[in-house]
Amino acid sequence: MQKEYSVLVGGQAGDGIKQAGNTIARLLNRVGYWVFVYEDYPSIIRGGHNFAIIRAHQQKILAHTDKIDILIALNQDTIEKHSERLKEKHLIIFDSSSTKAEGLGLPLGEIVKNKGLPQIVRNTAALGALASVLGIEFSIVEDVIKSSIKKKTKENIEVAKEVYDRAKKFENSFKLSVLKNQPKPLLTGNEAIALGAVKGGLKLYIAYPMTPASSILHYLAEHEDELNIATVHPENEIGVIGMAQGAAYAGIKTMIGTSGGGFALMTEHLSLAGQAEIPTVCVLSQRPAPATGVPTYTAQGDLFFALHAGHGDFARVVVAPGDIEEAFYLTVEALNLAWQFQVPVILLCDKHLSESTFSAEFDESKIVVESPKLWKGEGEYRKYVLTKDGVSPLAFPGDEKATVKSNSYECDEFGITTEDPQLVTKGHEKRLKKMKTIENELKKKETVKIYGNPKSDVVLITWGSTKGAVEEVAQTYNLKVVQPLYLEPFPIWDLRKHLEGAKKIIGVEVNSTGQLCNLLEFKGLKVDERILKYDGRPFTVDELEEKIKKIL
Amino acid sequence: MKIEDLKTYTENTWCPGCGNFGIEFAAKQAFVELINEKKIKREDIVILSGIGCHAKIVDYINVNSFYSLHGRVPAPATGIKIANPELSILGFAGDGDAYGEGLVHLIFAAKRNSDITMVIHNNRNYALTTGQFSPTSPKGFPGRSTPKGSPEPPLNPLELMLVSGATFVARAFTGNPNHLKEIIKQAILHKGFSFIDVLQPCVTYYNTFEFYRKTVYELKDHDSSSREAAMKKVKKWNYLDGEKGKIPIGIFYQVKKPTFEEIILKEKKPYGLPIPSLKKLLKRHNS
Numbered sequence: 001m002q003k004e005y006s007v008l009v010g011g012q013a014g015d016g017i018k019q020a021g022n023t024i025a026r027l028l029n030r031v032g033y034w035v036f037v038y039e040d041y042p043s044i045i046r047g048g049h050n051f052a053i054i055r056a057h058q059q060k061i062l063a064h065t066d067k068i069d070i071l072i073a074l075n076q077d078t079i080e081k082h083s084e085r086l087k088e089k090h091l092i093i094f095d096s097s098s099t100k101a102e103g104l105g106l107p108l109g110e111i112v113k114n115k116g117l118p119q120i121v122r123n124t125a126a127l128g129a130l131a132s133v134l135g136i137e138f139s140i141v142e143d144v145i146k147s148s149i150k151k152k153t154k155e156n157i158e159v160a161k162e163v164y165d166r167a168k169k170f171e172n173s174f175k176l177s178v179l180k181n182q183p184k185p186l187l188t189g190n191e192a193i194a195l196g197a198v199k200g201g202l203k204l205y206i207a208y209p210m211t212p213a214s215s216i217l218h219y220l221a222e223h224e225d226e227l228n229i230a231t232v233h234p235e236n237e238i239g240v241i242g243m244a245q246g247a248a249y250a251g252i253k254t255m256i257g258t259s260g261g262g263f264a265l266m267t268e269h270l271s272l273a274g275q276a277e278i279p280t281v282c283v284l285s286q287r288p289a290p291a292t293g294v295p296t297y298t299a300q301g302d303l304f305f306a307l308h309a310g311h312g313d314f315a316r317v318v319v320a321p322g323d324i325e326e327a328f329y330l331t332v333e334a335l336n337l338a339w340q341f342q343v344p345v346i347l348l349c350d351k352h353l354s355e356s357t358f359s360a361e362f363d364e365s366k367i368v369v370e371s372p373k374l375w376k377g378e379g380e381y382r383k384y385v386l387t388k389d390g391v392s393p394l395a396f397p398g399d400e401k402a403t404v405k406s407n408s409y410e411c412d413e414f415g416i417t418t419e420d421p422q423l424v425t426k427g428h429e430k431r432l433k434k435m436k437t438i439e440n441e442l443k444k445k446e447t448v449k450i451y452g453n454p455k456s457d458v459v460l461i462t463w464g465s466t467k468g469a470v471e472e473v474a475q476t477y478n479l480k481v482v483q484p485l486y487l488e489p490f491p492i493w494d495l496r497k498h499l500e501g502a503k504k505i506i507g508v509e510v511n512s513t514g515q516l517c518n519l520l521e522f523k524g525l526k527v528d529e530r531i532l533k534y535d536g537r538p539f540t541v542d543e544l545e546e547k548i549k550k551i552l
Numbered sequence: 553m554k555i556e557d558l559k560t561y562t563e564n565t566w567c568p569g570c571g572n573f574g575i576e577f578a579a580k581q582a583f584v585e586l587i588n589e590k591k592i593k594r595e596d597i598v599i600l601s602g603i604g605c606h607a608k609i610v611d612y613i614n615v616n617s618f619y620s621l622h623g624r625v626p627a628p629a630t631g632i633k634i635a636n637p638e639l640s641i642l643g644f645a646g647d648g649d650a651y652g653e654g655l656v657h658l659i660f661a662a663k664r665n666s667d668i669t670m671v672i673h674n675n676r677n678y679a680l681t682t683g684q685f686s687p688t689s690p691k692g693f694p695g696r697s698t699p700k701g702s703p704e705p706p707l708n709p710l711e712l713m714l715v716s717g718a719t720f721v722a723r724a725f726t727g728n729p730n731h732l733k734e735i736i737k738q739a740i741l742h743k744g745f746s747f748i749d750v751l752q753p754c755v756t757y758y759n760t761f762e763f764y765r766k767t768v769y770e771l772k773d774h775d776s777s778s779r780e781a782a783m784k785k786v787k788k789w790n791y792l793d794g795e796k797g798k799i800p801i802g803i804f805y806q807v808k809k810p811t812f813e814e815i816i817l818k819e820k821k822p823y824g825l826p827i828p829s830l831k832k833l834l835k836r837h838n839s
Contacts, residue, residue: 184838185837185838186838187837191837195833195834198828198830199830204635206631223833226833227833228822228826228827228828229822230634232634234627234660235657235659235660238627239656239657241627242621242624242628242631243627243630243631245628246618246628246630246631246633246634247631247632247635249628249635250598250632250635251635251636252635252823254635276618276619362830362834364831396636397598397639398596398638398639399595400593400594403595403614404617405616405617406617406618406619408620408621411619414560416560416561416611417562417608417611417619
């Protein structure tokens, strides 16, 4: 029996490829497999070429492969573009109304048209064919359609059934063994970030649409009533961060999200967060840059930007989740840290994490929402009172005992503007102290993750979503993987420990210069080899395997 | 409460005779009266400023404050109001600040009818950066960046606010601080976006005091509920120089509409509600 199955479904924008990917993932989830879905689409609404790769495995996976078992083609383009991915044993399921190929051809377009349904229903038809080929009972297909297709559900089921039956010739040709695992929630990275934020106490999410961060806003706006939050879509990213900081000043946990271009607009306010000490949590979901770059694809090219954005020296946290659980739990951490230390926290992810779908296992009971340091109401309130750890207690407007004066200027303890050299020095020292305090806090946390063979003297170092492919390749070659979760404060104390004694350190990143590798070298840790990719696409497992094989 | 109770310990650094003093007095007096009339509470007042001469006002008034960035006041002001609708939010901004650097935020705060008040210290030049032309300087203004005279005609901010959807549009003059105080009071009590353009002489770079003294007059027999009537009146003076005619001050327009915060927060206030369990939602993700 095969342990894993990869299905690619392709068509043009408007064919509902995303929906097709989603229903196929649900189908495979229902029969007990771990699922990963990669979505590939250009920045257009109609036409072009969209595809999704759905990989299902008996064990947990965090990445997709180039090679596929089954190709579902809703147009000819899909055949031309993806035939080379097919493994030796393979099957092409195609719409014979529009496409020529060898394999299981059914007139999906005609079947749908004859029932008076729109062409988008072809992807439900394809789901029926796929289930038949995999030998999955039709009742499961029916359940999946019921739970995921809200319009014309009955008609969709009829179409799927007709195609399921007509695919008889290829029935069970990829017979999959049904596993006993319970189905798991399927979520995108952005959905996990959104839910993590809610569990971290988020009450207000503010964002301006920008791929690949937009779906956090969409998801939270759609579910705001059941999640007990409010959402706002303001005039631009400057308005976004300004509004969020106003709300945080008034005591409400907020989060914002954007990609590189929007983050660029926010940087003046990021510096304000540093000076005025306003908890500011920003999701920065990277896509290829510079400038508009390649909007719907992926990159890890904004690490240095996240580390250095904003004028002046101030404390910040940069945290980089690499999978669905990290996206969930580290967003809670991001909110905790922002409020404990009144600093900006950047949650650095990328399109590949944000928009890919994973099987998720969340344990809500594991979540701890830390309380910020609150003013106890004694004496006169001083917003910027100097303390040992650099953190001043919080009070909020509306408190009859406190006058809360927040300032973008250097200021005295009450928040009144100052140009006095001694007070200016003290302001800097307060912020420096906070950097140290945060570092001490991180020393108590897991800041670096290790996978593979911990004894291997060949170490793959990576960050963010790239760890999915890296981890799997490391298993194949019995190597060690080191993944820093935090990039600022940089957990050099942990990294040094894990990299000590390594004979060869190989950095793997999706950018053109090797930003993490450079950061390590600035900190005095040599990286021997760099495997970099900068075509807008993430590493696949098989592609990375080849590259590492050459180095070993 | 007396006006002295709102004083802070810091030294005032505005130029002697600056129009900002009139605005500071009017704002403080408005707060004192509203507090004494029990219409607002001191602890519920939040003032904001941008960057420029005007902005020092937050250091001079002893209430909650948010000294923000150049041009951005309406953004944090709206955020504070969303976070706590009980608060009374008064944003101060300069003409370069609100009509130049951050115009988009001002327009959108008006468009969405956020329940905040914006007081624009309109001295019609950039003073803290030593006298450049601003969005409301008259064409030909000989500022330091335009020694041959500003090439651009001025904006009429009242006209802009009317078309943007502001539900309270007013103009005042610092030389008439009691009138200004009354307008600030009404603006604070107005539910919705209130806008006050305050004509403010800059004694150092653009002293318009005598000019305004001769030309301003208070609106009388004006129907402030009519947008047409308001539009007609705001067009009486277009911030041009060497103006013939008179400059009306007062409330040009005031109507009641649902506020942004009322709409987005609906009946519920999400803040008091507990962190929800995700069980049900996650179940929908695995079926």
